Amino acid sequence: MPFYEPTTKDMEFVLHDLLKVSELDIPGFNEMDRDFTGAVLEEAGKIARDVLAPLNPVGDHEGCKLENGSVRVPTGFEDAVNVLRDGGWTGFDCDPEYGGQGMPYTLSVAVGEMHSSANMALMMYPGLTHGAYAAIHAHGSDEQKAKYLPNLVSFKWGGTMNLTEPQCGTDLGLIRTKAEPQDDGTYKISGQKIWISAGEHGMAENIIHLVLAKIPGGPEGVKGISLFIVPKFHVNEDGSLGDRNEVSCGGLESKMGIHGNATCVMNYDGATGYLIGEKHKGLRAMFTMMNEARLGVGMQGLAQASVAYQNALAFAKDRIQGRAVTGVKEPEKAADSIIHFPDVRRMLMDQKSFVEGGRAFMLWAATMIDRSRRNDDADAEGLVSLLIPVVKGFLTDKGLDATISAQQVYGGSGFTTEWGAEQFVRDCRIALIYEGTNGIQALDLVGRKLATDNGKHVMAFFDLVKDFIKENGEDERMAEFITPLKAASKDLQAGGMYFMQNMGNPDDALSGAHDFMHLFGHVCLGLMWARMAKASFEALDAGAADTEFYESKLVTGRYYMTRKLPETAFLLKKVQTGGENVMGLSVANF
Ligand SMILES: Cc1cc2nc3c(=O)[nH]c(=O)nc-3n(C[C@H](O)[C@H](O)[C@H](O)COP(=O)(O)OP(=O)(O)OC[C@H]3O[C@@H](n4cnc5c(N)ncnc54)[C@H](O)[C@@H]3O)c2cc1C
Numbered sequence: 407m408p409f410y411e412p413t414t415k416d417m418e419f420v421l422h423d424l425l426k427v428s429e430l431d432i433p434g435f436n437e438m439d440r441d442f443t444g445a446v447l448e449e450a451g452k453i454a455r456d457v458l459a460p461l462n463p464v465g466d467h468e469g470c471k472l473e474n475g476s477v478r479v480p481t482g483f484e485d486a487v488n489v490l491r492d493g494g495w496t497g498f499d500c501d502p503e504y505g506g507q508g509m510p511y512t513l514s515v516a517v518g519e520m521h522s523s524a525n526m527a528l529m530m531y532p533g534l535t536h537g538a539y540a541a542i543h544a545h546g547s548d549e550q551k552a553k554y555l556p557n558l559v560s561f562k563w564g565g566t567m568n569l570t571e572p573q574c575g576t577d578l579g580l581i582r583t584k585a586e587p588q589d590d591g592t593y594k595i596s597g598q599k600i601w602i603s604a605g606e607h608g609m610a611e612n613i614i615h616l617v618l619a620k621i622p623g624g625p626e627g628v629k630g631i632s633l634f635i636v637p638k639f640h641v642n643e644d645g646s647l648g649d650r651n652e653v654s655c656g657g658l659e660s661k662m663g664i665h666g667n668a669t670c671v672m673n674y675d676g677a678t679g680y681l682i683g684e685k686h687k688g689l690r691a692m693f694t695m696m697n698e699a700r701l702g703v704g705m706q707g708l709a710q711a712s713v714a715y716q717n718a719l720a721f722a723k724d725r726i727q728g729r730a731v732t733g734v735k736e737p738e739k740a741a742d743s744i745i746h747f748p749d750v751r752r753m754l755m756d757q758k759s760f761v762e763g764g765r766a767f768m769l770w771a772a773t774m775i776d777r778s779r780r781n782d783d784a785d786a787e788g789l790v791s792l793l794i795p796v797v798k799g800f801l802t803d804k805g806l807d808a809t810i811s812a813q814q815v816y817g818g819s820g821f822t823t824e825w826g827a828e829q830f831v832r833d834c835r836i837a838l839i840y841e842g843t844n845g846i847q848a849l850d851l852v853g854r855k856l857a858t859d860n861g862k863h864v865m866a867f868f869d870l871v872k873d874f875i876k877e878n879g880e881d882e883r884m885a886e887f888i889t890p891l892k893a894a895s896k897d898l899q900a901g902g903m904y905f906m907q908n909m910g911n912p913d914d915a916l917s918g919a920h921d922f923m924h925l926f927g928h929v930c931l932g933l934m935w936a937r938m939a940k941a942s943f944e945a946l947d948a949g950a951a952d953t954e955f956y957e958s959k960l961v962t963g964r965y966y967m968t969r970k971l972p973e974t975a976f977l978l979k980k981v982q983t984g985g986e987n988v989m990g991l992s993v994a995n996f
Contacts, residue, residue: 524713592680764804935971
């Protein structure tokens with residue numbers, strides 16, 4: 407039976423030793439001392455371990471069932487959602503004006519990682535609701551906010567995001583769902599949306615669908631898309647629920663993973679919808695929350711890697727097979743446990759160094775979102791917008807690799823369903839696809855973000871790396887971290903330069919975009935590992951009691967610097983080959 411053990415200690419290290427959150431000049435952050443975050447993470451961890459994780463295989467095996475137009479979720483899901491609701495976790499970082507707890511986004515990401523590791527499919531119900539909350543909060547009228555937000559914050563009502571249609575996923579300009587204006591100012595919404603996560607279920611009294619649709623006569627393509635609120639049940643003036651709206655679930659998708667989450671076909675048959683924000687500006691409204699939504703999916707990739715690693719590690723300590731080549735390690739047993747074998751160590755170190763480095767990267771990015779939100783800091787907003795495709799693309803690509811590597815540690819047991827390792831692989835897989843495929847993340851990074859504000863934000867990133875190298879260049883102990891970081895950062899700059907010089911032929915630039923995104927990801931994790939090494943030396947110098955923890959950090963960091971970060975040289979070579987060999991074949995010759 408797979409398990410989840412809260413990663414509180416590592417999160418505390420990242421929040422306090424590395425990021426020093428309580429010292430950051432961001433409103434609300436000075437309250438985030440170790441006692442406070444420790445208490446929050448301990449409570450969140452208990453729910454993850456004791457409530458959510460035991461339901462993860464249940465959700466996988468039972469899946470969701472469509473019965474008489476309503477979706478029955480797996481056994482225990484509703485009770486678990488009630489625990490989240492009653493504990494105020496669904497409104498953790500939401501606006502207190504609407505019943506939220508107003509906690510920093512950074513801390514909500516740490517909590518989210520734990521809960522998502524424990525049960526990704528279940529957490530998507532409140533997750534999508536949070537997306538609907540954020541859209542209405544950012545773009546709704548005061549009346550809409552008062553009407554919908556308190557119940558979304560408390561998860562009395564659920565929420566969904568409806569973009570995709572059979573003929574359009576990446577290219578939303580192809581949307582066909584229609585919104586006909588009515589005399590009373592409402593709209594009649596007609597069309598079909600597919601693959602809508604949490605589209606129908608009975609865990610909430612109402613579901614507030616956010617729907618992208620086109621008002622006839624508007625501009626062609628993405629410029630003619632508007633955003634609407636379409637409640638499952640009409641909401642009366644006094645807030646009570648009225649009749650059912652003309653929206654229904656037409657079917658459930660049979661799919662590879664996240665079986666516990668209902669992936670729905672949603673049919674809109676003249677449903678009453680309410681415009682949010684301005685006409686024809688719906689896509690812009692939907693995408694104001696893009697940084698958080700994409701960071702949330704990067705977090706899912708990391709979360710699956712984290713729980714897969716924990717379980718693989720336990721298996722590797724327990725499974726005995728053969729003897730270590732350097733001599734018997736466990737003479738009392740018939741064979742040594744497989745954790746003594748270098749190839750198994752390689753797999754575990756790959757996972758561990760990715761999970762810990764990725765966690766630091768994700769939480770660092772989250773502090774920038776808090777900074778941009780709470781301080782209205784345009785530079786933080788610019789830098790995090792540059793990094794978001796890397797957070798999403800790299801953490802999910804590498805997160806999937808880590809789940810597969812964890813599965814490999816099990817040998818044949820990893821292929822059977824009994825041990826649960828294969829569920830982590832299957833559940834993780836979707837994170838590379840939704841919220842903009844990873845190919846699109848790479849395109850966004852190279853085609854848009856690098857050049858935003860004349861390259862100001864990428865230069866700011868290079869300055870950050872340069873400053874860190876300069877500040878620590880004299881410290882001999884840091885040399886084994888600084889030297890590889892310097893080399894990798896040079897590769898990244900050379901990759902950026904290649905794009906600047908070759909934008910004339912977009913195929914040259916875009917053929918290397920995915921490799922560049924990975925190059926960027928490695929440099930980010932390299933920077934995080936160098937900073938974590940510094941924080942560990944500082945803690946050891948200050949006489950920290952838990953020396954093993956900090957020394958383990960240094961060992962893991964050295965692994966990343968020597969065995970993962972040098973991949974940047976190969977990635978740069980690929981970027982610099984351009985598009986010729988990628989695009990050389992005619993379609994007919996494939
Ligand atoms: C389980 C699940 C849950 C989902 N939940 C939701 C949800 O809640 N709400 C919602 O609205 N949608 C949801 N989706 C849809 C999801 O967001 C889309 O599948 C995704 O955006 C990709 O669209 P597509 O599948 O149509 O692929 P396509 O857009 O057809 O892309 C196919 C391939 O072509 C590539 N490609 C496309 N265009 C380009 C380009 N210009 N340049 C380079 N490569 C390109 C893509 O990267 C991809 O590899 C969900 C999907 C699944 C499977």
